[in-house]
Amino acid sequence: MTASPTIDPPFLEVRGLKKNFGGFVALKDIDLKVPRGKFVCFLGPSGCGKTTLLRAIAGLDPQDEGTILIGGRDVSHAPPSDRDFGIVFQSYALFPNLTVAKNVGYGLVNRARPRREIEERVNDLLALVGLPDQGSKFPGQLSGGQQQRIALARALATSPGLLLLDEPLSALDAKVRIRLRAEMRTLQQRLRVTTIMVTHDQEEALAMADRIVVMNHGVIEQVGTPEEIYRRPATPFVADFVGHMTFLDAVVTGPRSVKVGSLDFVVAEDAGAPVGAAVRLALRPEAVQTRGVAPDALNRFEAKVGGLSFLGAFCRAHLTPVAGGSAPIAADISANAMRDLGISEGEVRAVAFPPEALRVFADARP
Amino acid sequence: MSGAVEAMPAVSPRAAATRRFAISETQVAGLMIAAVAAVLVLIIALPLWALLSKSLQSVDGRFVGLQNFVTYASTPTLMASLVNSVWVAGLATAIVIPIAFVYAYALTRSRMPLKSVFTAAALLPIFAPSLLSALALIYLFGNQGMLRSWMMGASLYGPIGIIAAEALYSFPHALLILTTALSLSDGRLREAADAMGTTRRRIFWTITLPGARYGLVSAAFVVFTLVITDFGIPKVIGGQFDVLATDAYRQVVGQQNFPMGAVVGIVLLLPAVAAFFVDRRAQKRQTALLSARAVPYEPKPDRQRDAALFLFSALVALAIVATYAVAAWGSFVRYWPYNLSLTFANYDFAEVEPTGWGGYSNSLKLAGLTAVLGTTLVFVGAYLIEKIKPYRALRGFAHFLAMLPMAVPGLVLGLGYVFFFNASWNPLNVFYGTLTVLVINTVAHYYTVAHITALTSLKQLDHEFEAVSASLKRPFWTLFGRVTAPICAPAILDIAVYMFVNAMTTVSAVIFLYGADTKLASISIVHMDEAGAVASAAAMGTVIMATAIGVKVLHVALTALVFGRLQRWRRR
Numbered sequence: 001m002t003a004s005p006t007i008d009p010p011f012l013e014v015r016g017l018k019k020n021f022g023g024f025v026a027l028k029d030i031d032l033k034v035p036r037g038k039f040v041c042f043l044g045p046s047g048c049g050k051t052t053l054l055r056a057i058a059g060l061d062p063q064d065e066g067t068i069l070i071g072g073r074d075v076s077h078a079p080p081s082d083r084d085f086g087i088v089f090q091s092y093a094l095f096p097n098l099t100v101a102k103n104v105g106y107g108l109v110n111r112a113r114p115r116r117e118i119e120e121r122v123n124d125l126l127a128l129v130g131l132p133d134q135g136s137k138f139p140g141q142l143s144g145g146q147q148q149r150i151a152l153a154r155a156l157a158t159s160p161g162l163l164l165l166d167e168p169l170s171a172l173d174a175k176v177r178i179r180l181r182a183e184m185r186t187l188q189q190r191l192r193v194t195t196i197m198v199t200h201d202q203e204e205a206l207a208m209a210d211r212i213v214v215m216n217h218g219v220i221e222q223v224g225t226p227e228e229i230y231r232r233p234a235t236p237f238v239a240d241f242v243g244h245m246t247f248l249d250a251v252v253t254g255p256r257s258v259k260v261g262s263l264d265f266v267v268a269e270d271a272g273a274p275v276g277a278a279v280r281l282a283l284r285p286e287a288v289q290t291r292g293v294a295p296d297a298l299n300r301f302e303a304k305v306g307g308l309s310f311l312g313a314f315c316r317a318h319l320t321p322v323a324g325g326s327a328p329i330a331a332d333i334s335a336n337a338m339r340d341l342g343i344s345e346g347e348v349r350a351v352a353f354p355p356e357a358l359r360v361f362a363d364a365r366p
Numbered sequence: 367m368s369g370a371v372e373a374m375p376a377v378s379p380r381a382a383a384t385r386r387f388a389i390s391e392t393q394v395a396g397l398m399i400a401a402v403a404a405v406l407v408l409i410i411a412l413p414l415w416a417l418l419s420k421s422l423q424s425v426d427g428r429f430v431g432l433q434n435f436v437t438y439a440s441t442p443t444l445m446a447s448l449v450n451s452v453w454v455a456g457l458a459t460a461i462v463i464p465i466a467f468v469y470a471y472a473l474t475r476s477r478m479p480l481k482s483v484f485t486a487a488a489l490l491p492i493f494a495p496s497l498l499s500a501l502a503l504i505y506l507f508g509n510q511g512m513l514r515s516w517m518m519g520a521s522l523y524g525p526i527g528i529i530a531a532e533a534l535y536s537f538p539h540a541l542l543i544l545t546t547a548l549s550l551s552d553g554r555l556r557e558a559a560d561a562m563g564t565t566r567r568r569i570f571w572t573i574t575l576p577g578a579r580y581g582l583v584s585a586a587f588v589v590f591t592l593v594i595t596d597f598g599i600p601k602v603i604g605g606q607f608d609v610l611a612t613d614a615y616r617q618v619v620g621q622q623n624f625p626m627g628a629v630v631g632i633v634l635l636l637p638a639v640a641a642f643f644v645d646r647r648a649q650k651r652q653t654a655l656l657s658a659r660a661v662p663y664e665p666k667p668d669r670q671r672d673a674a675l676f677l678f679s680a681l682v683a684l685a686i687v688a689t690y691a692v693a694a695w696g697s698f699v700r701y702w703p704y705n706l707s708l709t710f711a712n713y714d715f716a717e718v719e720p721t722g723w724g725g726y727s728n729s730l731k732l733a734g735l736t737a738v739l740g741t742t743l744v745f746v747g748a749y750l751i752e753k754i755k756p757y758r759a760l761r762g763f764a765h766f767l768a769m770l771p772m773a774v775p776g777l778v779l780g781l782g783y784v785f786f787f788n789a790s791w792n793p794l795n796v797f798y799g800t801l802t803v804l805v806i807n808t809v810a811h812y813y814t815v816a817h818i819t820a821l822t823s824l825k826q827l828d829h830e831f832e833a834v835s836a837s838l839k840r841p842f843w844t845l846f847g848r849v850t851a852p853i854c855a856p857a858i859l860d861i862a863v864y865m866f867v868n869a870m871t872t873v874s875a876v877i878f879l880y881g882a883d884t885k886l887a888s889i890s891i892v893h894m895d896e897a898g899a900v901a902s903a904a905a906m907g908t909v910i911m912a913t914a915i916g917v918k919v920l921h922v923a924l925t926a927l928v929f930g931r932l933q934r935w936r937r938r
Contacts, residue, residue: 058837061755080833089834093830093834096935097849097852098849138935164837
């Protein structure tokens with residue numbers, strides 16, 4: 001699986017990576033290419049292998065088998081100090097007994113530079129992360145968000161070719177997290193440093209990444225741009241993990257049609273299964289059309305509105321087709337629509353599934 | 367600078383220059399771990415092996431299987447010592463544990479005043495050689511004792527004296543374990559019980575006691591082991607009452623019957639090994655009791671309970687302090703108990719002991735060297751074991767060796783050293799009787815507690831420091847010097863003081879190992895007491911105690927003053 005069809009050789013390339021912890025398979029034959037200058041997120045639930053993969057790339061927990069190339073150089077067996085990367089951990093791992101300036105300058109001292117040059121570089125880095133004049137403080141005197149930025153400055157100090165971020169935002173408050181998300185993204189684009197971030201937060205991955213690598217049970221499920229991942233999930237797992245997804249049991253009735261209970265649906269893509277095969281039909285709650293449903297609209301049906309829950313900007317409803325034969329379908333109705341249409345619990349309305357929003361997955365369940 | 371740069375492509379002339387150092391950082395770490403493991407094999411594993419193999423040999427060195435153990439079991443006098451040791455240690459344990467438990471309860475679960483004073487008083491015995499408590503009891507209840515009438519005709523010299531002195535000496539060890547066990551309990555449980563209207567008696571039996579159960583078992587084993595392996599007290603106050611520890615001494619030093627000494631050593635090893643495993647089990651369970659969400663228990667004031675516990679603690683503390691104070695007082699008295707005028711004459715050790723004050727300066731040298739070398743070895747070793755990733759098997763082996771001395775009483779380790787360092791085949795036997803062997807023996811003897819202290823403090827550091835440092839291309843020793851050691855400075859100082867104090871007070875291991883020029887202060891106490899110079903023995907004991915307390919006070923002051931400044935970063 002490749003990140004993108006680029007002509008340039010990838011900056012980071014992973015081939016056939018395997019890692020076991022005792023009997024547990026953490027990484028199962030991972031292949032991956034990361035183009036130079038891109039921001040890539042490893043996304044997946046805990047235990048999916050994303051951190052293991054990051055640590056293998058860093059050389060912190062070496063793989064059992066496989067090859068890792070950074071900048072075209074085989075570093076599969078090189079120690080971490082030999083791999084040209086900067087890293088930010090969830091805990092930041094700032095040295096508490098050193099000042100902010102000494103933390104940032106930690107990696108600069110042994111490079112035979114005059115002291116003044118190092119000081120300048122440290123000041124530049126602190127300015128870069130928006131914390132000038134904080135150099136003489138100790139990490140313990142800074143807020144979580146500030147500490148995170150210092151850790152970033154320290155990781156960037158040696159101008160590494162690769163920046164590794166291991167859940168760098170998950171220890172922060174929601175508000176700070178969203179602000180730093182944007183700041184880090186801007187910084188990465190300015191510096192054009194190839195970046196890999198591990199996260200379990202799909203929203204974070206969607207907001208920040210050029211490419212998302214979705215992982216589960218030690219394998220890569222899908223690689224793609226945020227939009228590809230969200231709109232065209234390659235597997236039910238990706239569909240379910242990224243955003244909210246309703247799955248309906250369906251039977252293939254034609255090349256582009258399926259049946260759920262007694263309802264027929266047209267799908268935009270080839271069902272990829274023979275007529276009569278059991279499949280799973282998936283769609284996102286926000287894709288359910290609730291307003292302005294034309295009488296002759298495709299995939300139109302009558303449904304009873306139930307289980308309304310208020311979620312701020314929108315309401316989530318559970319629609320039960322009047323015709324029956326389907327599990328309740330989650331639908332997000334915007335606050336505007338709620339007000340304009342006066343939707344209420346128990347009412348029966350006409351709704352529709354736009355064909356291009358429907359995905360068909362083979363039924364892999366036992 | 368770092369050899370690790372060597373493997374990089376020649377990105378700069380500097381990298382090419384460092385290519386000459388053909389050894390990588392990882393290899394340096396591996397060599398250092400191997401070196402630590404080798405040292406531990408030499409100072410811990412090999413002496414123990416010497417002890418075990420010696421017990422299976424005849425006096426002239428032939429392998430005789432279990433013959434020595436058969437001989438031991440069929441010699442009535444030796445078996446009598448075993449029986450004596452077991453019941454004396456058992457009784458001392460039965461006395462110490464309940465008292466220490468109530469004392470610990472008072473310190474952790476009441477609002478009585480002066481808790482820090484009570485803690486300090488209870489820890490006093492740690493700063494003195496074990497036999498000083500015996501000397502003090504002789505002053506009070508011995509043949510010329512002030513309170514001899516309290517004995518109602520019974521003799522102090524024998525089991526009574528041993529048990530009383532051992533109880534005093536082992537009290538702080540039990541107390542430390544029990545206060546930890548009692549302070550490690552979840553306050554929420556108490557609150558829940560209170561909310562349900564549970565009676566206090568029921569709370570005690572259903573929450574407090576079960577919570578401290580493992581601490582109690584652990585403390586009981588520790589006290590039993592301390593008492594059964596202690597040499598100083600039975601030597602001074604035991605009279606004709608033989609115990610295992612004095613038997614071992616007599617077999618080895620008196621009769622030069624090394625195999626039989628080894629057998630006694632192995633018999634002494636058994637309770638300590640059992641205690642070691644019980645303690646490990648107990649610790650595992652104890653931590654499992656405490657969830658991350660546990661809230662420390664804050665006792666509420668309760669007049670009646672606090673007053674009763676205060677009274678009890680005051681009596682116990684007074685008994686401890688008074689005993690050691692009597693020893694100190696006695697050392698200044700001209701002729702106990704007939705002429706109580708004060709004098710420094712007893713401190714003129716040259717009068718009664720050929721080495722005079724030399725023993726004291728030897729002890730200082732030993733304690734200083736042990737503190738410096740031991741702390742360095744322990745902390746560097748613990749760092750490599752805890753923080754270096756590769757060489758898992760070797761690190762595990764080194765850790766096992768580091769934990770081993772916990773299960774080996776000083777007397778047994780001392781015997782192992784005699785057999786190992788005194789052996790004619792061993793090129794290291796040139797060190798026998800020198801300060802070198804005393805230092806390494808003392809380091810080995812107290813290795814485990816120091817090792818655990820170091821590990822505990824290292825485990826508190828973010829375990830990604832090494833990864834960050836490596837990503838910034840700085841070797842682990844830079845991180846160690848700039849970050850790890852400075853942050854762990856308080857723990858390092860704790861270890862150094864622990865090593866120093868124990869090296870000052872120990873008798874049991876070094877009694878077999880000193881030479882003519884390296885007699886220690888604690889050993890000269892034994893000899894002066896043997897020669898009948900009880901006042902001088904008490905004087906030497908007092909000097910040791912004063913030194914150890916002085917170092918501890920210095921430690922506290924240093925921690926408060928210097929670290930207040932150096933560790934400015936700890937403040938928010």
